[in-house]
Amino acid sequence: MKISKYTILFDIDRTEFYIYSTLSNALIEIDEDSFQFLLNAKKNKLNIFSSEIDSELHDILILKKFIVENDLDGFLYYKSILTTQRANQSSMHLTIAPTMNCCFNCHYCFEKYKDEDYMSESVMDTIIDYLNLLPSKPELKLTWFGGEPLMALTQMEQFYNKLESNYKKPVLSDIITTGYHIDENTIRVMQNIEVKQVQITLDGLKNTHNKIKYTSDCEDVFNKVLNNVELLLNTSNIHVVFRINLTKNNSHEYIELYNYLINRFKHFKNKGIAPGFVMARGECETLNEDHTLLFAPNEVSDFVLGLYHKYQVHTPFLRYPSRFFIECAIKNVMSISFDPQGYAYKCWEIIGNKKYAIGRLDKRGRLENVNQTTLNRHLYGADPLEDPSCSACKYLPVCNGGCPIQRIENVFEGKKNNCCTFYKGKIEDFLKIHIKLKEQGIENRED
Template sequence: MTARRSGLRSSRYNFCVPLGEGDSVLYNAGSGASIRLAGTDVAEIVKLLCGPPRNVATRTIPAALLASLRRGGFLVEQTLDEVAAIRERYWVARGRTPMVLTLTTTQDCNLGCYYCYEERSRAALGAADIPAILDWTRERLAASGKDSLHVDWYGGEPLLNIAFIELASIALQSLCNELNVSYSASVISNGTCWPDDVSGFIRRHRIRQAQISFDGLKANHDKRRRYRRGRAPEPGTSSFEQAVALVDRLLEVVHVDLRFNSDRGNSDDLEPLVAFCRERGWFDRPFPCVFQLARISDYSARSGFMSQAKLSEDEFERLRERARHLVPNENNLDETTTRSIYPLPRTSVCAALADDSIVVGADGHRYRCGLQVGEKNRPVAFTRKDGPMLPGPDAPWWDAFDPTRQPNCSRCSFLPVCWGGCPKKHLEGDTASLHEQSLYWRKALPQKIAWQFGVVMEESTFTFSECDQFR
């Protein structure tokens, strides 16, 4: 028994979060376990278990506590390669993550948002593209054994090509019925060109979630999300008023993510926009809206000019903090803003990394990430009029990407709950954005842990250090 105990070491994923008044929480990112600690021995236990992994002599640890520490993964066998264990978990998740088919109905848009990172064109999917989409979907469902398919209608403004949605949706639903596979859909839209029968459209296409974007209240929104020349239904039409009228109707039948695209020029609209949502009852409808705080950023080389206008990570975190105080319920906040979602280890990956997910561009090419649609050198498969598709130059990178083998991620103690963040940033070597992701977890992780123990922790109270992160 003694020999077995001497073969233990502290986990590289242990963290301590002080709650105040002598209490602390011991948290392990690898297992998601947490233990509340109190008493005179807390500092000694924290010193023993947190920081770089070290061998631990367990003879002086009470038996009950020792059992809890082992069960929660705070103490592990000296022979255990924790990074390899996370790696195995990651690759299993790539295969098990639900299947998402993102269809870029068109690259066209009726609005001219100044920060748009997409290349506008009249490229659009049509009836002739549906057979290839069905063939790919059938093959992947059969090969993977997945029992569900989720379709994300994407653009441009996807509702500008509603004829394709009507055809492809019915065809995909029929395929799922044939294969006894469940079907659901979502849509990302600017909210200006929906059909009159909103509820019928939602039910017919089995849409379970819609994202509608706002750039603040009417003055800011209409200035930033203006109609392109000749595209307004009538002179003087307000894109803000159209989106508001749509959200009023959507919240009766479907979940809506109300996305506030913020930058240094409109962040002061946060308070009045939340107040506007409350006045219209959007947080209290049959399907209460979720307020999704987003930061306008330089998502691609085409939007590099946004680097001067985007909020810094610190500025955006302060905006998040304001949102937490303004929105009436944590359930009405998106998961990156709320504190109430407990930080469990990841068990799924983003659709860009999932083995059985793909993005079909309006050009017919296949992409892994929706943010790359339309970038001429980024498809992972190119369509041809005759013959099979040709692989793109990035295809091997996406197939092989593994955060546990990245130089910084492999030594990062947030790895089990983050899995390297956005893979697109790794592909592009965007070290600034990856650094911002690190800063987010240093601030957000202690807040999320403390919340579970009834403590509301502000950013200024406690954050993890770079030494806490990299071990």
Template sequence: MENLKWSRYNFLLNSSRHGKFIYNSYTNTFLELDDSLFEDFNSLSQSKSVQKDLRDIFSQEELMYFKDNYILNESDDDLVDIMHHQSMARIFDKKHLVLTIAPTQNCNFNCSYCYEKWRNSGSMSDETEDALIKHLNELKVTFGLETINLTWYGGEPLLEHMRIASLGKKINKLGIKIIECEIITNGYLFNEKNVQTLIDVGVNQVQITIDGFKEIHDQRRPLLSGIGTFDKIIKNLDFFFANENKDKLTIALRVNIDKSNSDTYLETYNWLKSRYPQENLLVYPGWIYLDETNEKKCDCFGRNEATDFCLDLSKNNGIVSEKIFPDDINMECLVRNPNSLIVGWKGEIYKCFEDLGNEELIVGSLHDKDIWTNQELISKYSVGIDHYNDPKCIKCSYLPICNGGCPLRRLENKYHGKSNDCCTPFKGRLNDYLELYYENIQRK
């Protein structure tokens, strides 16, 4: 007990409305404190070094509890090493695969903020389908692949609903457990026939984008011909929630917002939740990100502006639009795992959604004997931008709940001279979130 110190992962909260608390980001512990204990902790937090023996301040039982929850520990740097090792284990785990399949990059929409500037037309062939199944089977037999998180992507993937049906059935026959199966679609082709196809191949979540009411949505997300799409999407949703399959899929309605349409989000949210009052409907804001080279400019939100928006929604309207308490589910973005795949329609492989279609960022092909051809980019994503090698990150109190932010934005910063804000939304705003979380607990 003699070497225990105050952890840099501790955060003290003195709320004028709710009392005094401590949060530890390493263990995700959130405790309410009495005045005496708060003062003891506050004194420790402000000391450069502990002047008094901790046994003079706390009982043996208290010391053991604080040690077990890492509020007091011997070395925060040792905890960094532990987190780094756990991260590496996740990255190089070959028993789980994050798989994204884009059976086409064709799209029937002409969205005003589309980032797929490298889109090329074409559809997946039988040869590529067979090559993907062969690779997945090899991963199962050779490396013991057990589970897959599967996402269908595009372009607009439902333009190739027959390919989804064929390929999806073959994947299911491999006997590899599909933990999550999602499709990201614009919703225009989310009709009765395609809904049944998705259910048949095991899709359990459908992400559809609605950017507000008809006038705003149709301006931002028209067909290639310029015709609006709002009415057709709503018609499809009306049909889905009225038929017998309505409980078989979770519908996640993403409302992409920037400063030009953010003032309509609340009304849009309430309208959608009122029209479709089912529990399997999620409505949430999506933040548009366009870099300075994108010709389709928009007035995007910064990190703190997005945080303010979500906090205001929750405080003023009781709408929780993002997680308000850090979770302890540590996951790595698929770009960080050398084994995870984003498969294009030609069988080419990418590491990030935003790379899709950019031939310069292809990292391999299902049609090559050794599918991985761009080890340089793979290495940059997996270890070159590792936040555990960043001196600022490893000393940051938010490290355990941040996970380094978006790997692509980190790559742009390190290798392309950009200055993206990669930090967690909780950074600098944790007290706001914790107060809100506590209020929600009290209400429940």
């Protein structure tokens, strides 16, 4: 037996000693002698014999895959997990864009294909037929997307009623929105269609946000959105997550905006705040943004670690790595997104761009004119399991190769997206914070 390449050893002030596996996602504290023994074995690539270490610890090290016969077995174990997930037909992530229309024209938005179409009842019916034609009856996680989905309240309610009556209710329903259109009627509809979570995008403090999101009939979109959120929190149990879009132009505003939101909404528990980093990736070529102002993965790490160390501010990025131990749904055979015209896509980032549609529903709910090339690329192309660099990387089980669309752009479109995880080279720092928070009685793990 030998130390797995997925095993990470670290100490805290040379008084506490830990071993972590990205493969099993296990973290345990061990004594100093065992730590030094394992550290030496890893450094010098030595075999480990049961007689050399405490028998109980030896059994745990095997069980949690800290030590293995060879690293290929570890990789194959990880591969078996992803292969099983990809083939799982018991659940489906269904994304519905009832319209691609939006009242804003944010410069960073990847949705360059906006139109004023709204989903017709006939398209809704074909989506329901599509679901009913599936060989299994998967549970649904439903995401409302756009455009701005709240500009299509009637269509949202119509589709949900059809879904509930002719298929079954989703087990979870969320929406991604600017928050601009939230009012009493919107809240009523969201409650009727059982939306559990709303993600609302902010672009910085008031002046910054209003330079990016503005309309001819509203001088202060920022405060309008926050007033809408206050109404939502006061009149419903819907959980609100503020996603703060960050480039290096506005990242300095994050802590002030965070504190402002915490103070303004301090009486509400059903809220969350998280940075949303605009990453240095392929589409930045079309953004009205200096490439050097976008974030690389290591800069994301430095930013979120700095928030904690300087201000004791927690972000979802600090949570125990288990939340990332699931591959993007694009690789799952069941995951699918539909635009208002019934075109189907494997990823919501490209919804509305017919170039990347994998087909379109016919009147019977069947995909016609299937673009097999695009479908194959999304399901099987740019696979991290077949990438020599990724398959050799110790971070792969908590990274899963990064965003599949970015990987596909690299392989098939010659782009140079950095797909590595923000954990790379910094995972010990994140684990140390997890340990400290746990000692303080703060739970930051999602299983």
